[in-house]
Amino acid sequence: MQTPRVTSYSAQVLPPKYRYILPKLHNFPPKGHLFPQSIFCRKRRMASLGGSGFVVRSQVVDGSSIGVDNGICTLNEYVGKGGIDVGDDLVVLLDHIQYACKRIAALVASPFNSSLGKQTSLAGISGYGRDAPKPLDIVSNEIILSSLRNSGKVAVMASEEDDAPIWLTDGGPFVVVTDPLDGSRNIDASIPTGTIFGIYNRLVELDDLPEEEKALLNSLQTGARLVAAGYVLYSSATILCASFGSGTHAFTLDRSTGDFILTHPSIKIPSRGQIYSVNDARYFDWPEGLRRYIDTVRQGKGRYPKKYSARYICSLVADLHRTLMYGGVAMNPRDHLRIVYEGNPLSFLVEQAGGRGSDGKNRILSMQPVKLHQRLPLFLGSLEDMEELESYGDVQQKVNPGYEV
Ligand SMILES: O=P(O)(O)OC[C@H]1O[C@](O)(COP(=O)(O)O)[C@@H](O)[C@@H]1O
Numbered sequence: 001m002q003t004p005r006v007t008s009y010s011a012q013v014l015p016p017k018y019r020y021i022l023p024k025l026h027n028f029p030p031k032g033h034l035f036p037q038s039i040f041c042r043k044r045r046m047a048s049l050g051g052s053g054f055v056v057r058s059q060v061v062d063g064s065s066i067g068v069d070n071g072i073c074t075l076n077e078y079v080g081k082g083g084i085d086v087g088d089d090l091v092v093l094l095d096h097i098q099y100a101c102k103r104i105a106a107l108v109a110s111p112f113n114s115s116l117g118k119q120t121s122l123a124g125i126s127g128y129g130r131d132a133p134k135p136l137d138i139v140s141n142e143i144i145l146s147s148l149r150n151s152g153k154v155a156v157m158a159s160e161e162d163d164a165p166i167w168l169t170d171g172g173p174f175v176v177v178t179d180p181l182d183g184s185r186n187i188d189a190s191i192p193t194g195t196i197f198g199i200y201n202r203l204v205e206l207d208d209l210p211e212e213e214k215a216l217l218n219s220l221q222t223g224a225r226l227v228a229a230g231y232v233l234y235s236s237a238t239i240l241c242a243s244f245g246s247g248t249h250a251f252t253l254d255r256s257t258g259d260f261i262l263t264h265p266s267i268k269i270p271s272r273g274q275i276y277s278v279n280d281a282r283y284f285d286w287p288e289g290l291r292r293y294i295d296t297v298r299q300g301k302g303r304y305p306k307k308y309s310a311r312y313i314c315s316l317v318a319d320l321h322r323t324l325m326y327g328g329v330a331m332n333p334r335d336h337l338r339i340v341y342e343g344n345p346l347s348f349l350v351e352q353a354g355g356r357g358s359d360g361k362n363r364i365l366s367m368q369p370v371k372l373h374q375r376l377p378l379f380l381g382s383l384e385d386m387e388e389l390e391s392y393g394d395v396q397q398k399v400n401p402g403y404e405v
């Protein structure tokens with residue numbers, strides 16, 4: 001199996017001449033979010049669930065009712081004309097992303113995934129060291145690429161697995177950034193993994209630039225420009241969590257019908273959690289501020305007078321999903337995760353759920369990426385926990401020795 005690797009464009013760095021221009025382009029088009037507030041999903045009997053007691057609670061999102069007691073609402077219905085109506089182009093794109101993620105879900109759960117993982121010809125691509133793409137990353141990347149291409153709606157795809165963005169369709173209205181299979185180092189132990197994606201509008205004012213250049217510039221949009229973002233968690237359940245700019249909503253795959261069903265409308269991250277999530281074997285490489293913060297909250301001496309617990313799966317999507325559900329902070333304080341594929345989409349989801357995403361100092365969504373594969377410290381979580389953490393000032397891990405695992 002071959003992976004297309006494009007290497008030509010000068011290290012995928014934003015050329016200096018654009019550093020001032022790109023943020024200005026970001027006023028186009030105005031981002032007063034695309035979608036109307038009124039949300040209604042049509043009723044459907046839960047035939048396939050056979051009265052299992054599965055209930056989508058009626059909730060209020062921005063004053064509108066969403067979900068129907070004892071009824072179900074699929075992702076397609078949610079985003080379609082009877083739902084929030086994100087527009088036909090985005091509906092088509094989401095349908096293709098869903099399909100790709102169902103294929104990846106099947107792949108990671110397959111009895112054959114471990115033999116795939118042992119195709120050494122695909123592993124150990126030189127120069128990547130510990131971050132060498134695993135075969136399942138590569139297959140997942142190809143699945144997503146083919147779905148985006150087939151959608152006809154994507155001008156450019158930038159993937160963590162590719163050196164450069166891939167130009168797909170002239171006139172495609174969207175730009176998709178993705179980490180096709182995050183946490184894949186866990187796959188042999190059947191620990192959860194996830195796909196992360198972000199969707200931007202194509203910047204039409206760049207259309208006349210050479211392909212490589214416009215592909216890069218479109219991919220380096222700030223997170224504040226996201227039209228939609230999401231992750232798919234491959235775990236005991238397959239959960240697609242997404243935001244289209246008005247709240248964060250999770251849909252669970254019903255394996256009997258193949259539909260993603262709205263199960264967690266309008267997720268609100270608790271303003272406080274009692275959980276911190278970090279690889280604390282790195283404690284001795286942390287700066288003083290981060291050590292003090294963790295020492296303080298685990299003794300119950302922080303602003304919230306309870307002892308915090310540690311939870312760390314080492315699979316970003318899973319750690320974030322738990323954080324959205326229970327609150328707290330999920331962090332990787334070293335320069336490891338990437339702003340374009342992980343930082344921006346996940347910060348968008350957290351903010352839409354009422355939390356905060358930062359690099360320990362700055363709001364992620366306001367940062368201008370200057371490199372496609374730019375890495376940064378990433379802190380995502382409950383508003384009050386994040387404020388407390390940031391008040392320690394010095395929380396970014398600057399030394400980053402080569403960890404083996
Ligand atoms: O080794 P660390 O610093 O704990 O990093 C673990 C993190 O790296 C990831 O595995 C992503 O790294 P890769 O992009 O190299 O796969 C996340 O899923 C996880 O949260």
